[in-house]
Amino acid sequence: xxxxxxxxxxxxxxxxxxxxxxxYTSRVARAIMETDGMEHVYAFVIGDGVPxxxxxxxxxxxxxxxxxWGPKVDEWPEAPRGDEAEIAKVxxxxxxxxxxxxx
Numbered sequence: 001x002x003x004x005x006x007x008x009x010x011x012x013x014x015x016x017x018x019x020x021x022x023x024y025t026s027r028v029a030r031a032i033m034e035t036d037g038m039e040h041v042y043a044f045v046i047g048d049g050v051p052x053x054x055x056x057x058x059x060x061x062x063x064x065x066x067x068x069w070g071p072k073v074d075e076w077p078e079a080p081r082g083d084e085a086e087i088a089k090v091x092x093x094x095x096x097x098x099x100x101x102x103x
Contacts, residue, residue, distance in 0.1 A: 004025045008051045025055050031097040036090060042073055050066075 013021065029041040038059030045055050060073050061080065068076035081092065 008053070010045050010053050021053065021055065025057060027098060027102055028057045028094065031094045031101075032057060035093040035097050037062065038053065040069075042070065044071070 010018075025043050029043065029051075032041050034037050036059055039062045040060040042058050042060065043055050044058070045053065059075050060069060061076070064076050064079065066072065
C-alpha cells in the first residue's frame with residue numbers, strides 16, 4: 001500500500017525557500033515595529049488543509065495585558081482596530097519601510 005501523501009507544508013520547503021521565508025518574516029516584523037510602534041512581534045505559521053505555507057506576522061501593542069500575549073494577541077478587546085482604509089494605510093507604511101530599507 002502506498003503511503004498517504006500530505007499537502008505541502010513548512011517541512012517541505014527547500015533550504016533556500018526556508019531562508020527566504022525567514023528573512024522576509026524578519027523584515028516585515030521590523031517594519032511593523034518601526035512603523036506602528038509595536039513592542040513585540042509574533043510570527044505564526046499556519047498551513048492546514050491547503051497546499052501552501054504562510055506566516056502571520058502580528059504586532060503586540062504597548063500596554064497589552066499579559067493574558068493577550070502570544071496566540072491570543074489578536075483577541076485583546078482594547079487593541080486599536082482599523083477599517084479597510086486604516087488597514088490599507090498600515091500596509092502602505094510597511095511597504096514603504098521595506099522599499100526604503102531593502103530595495
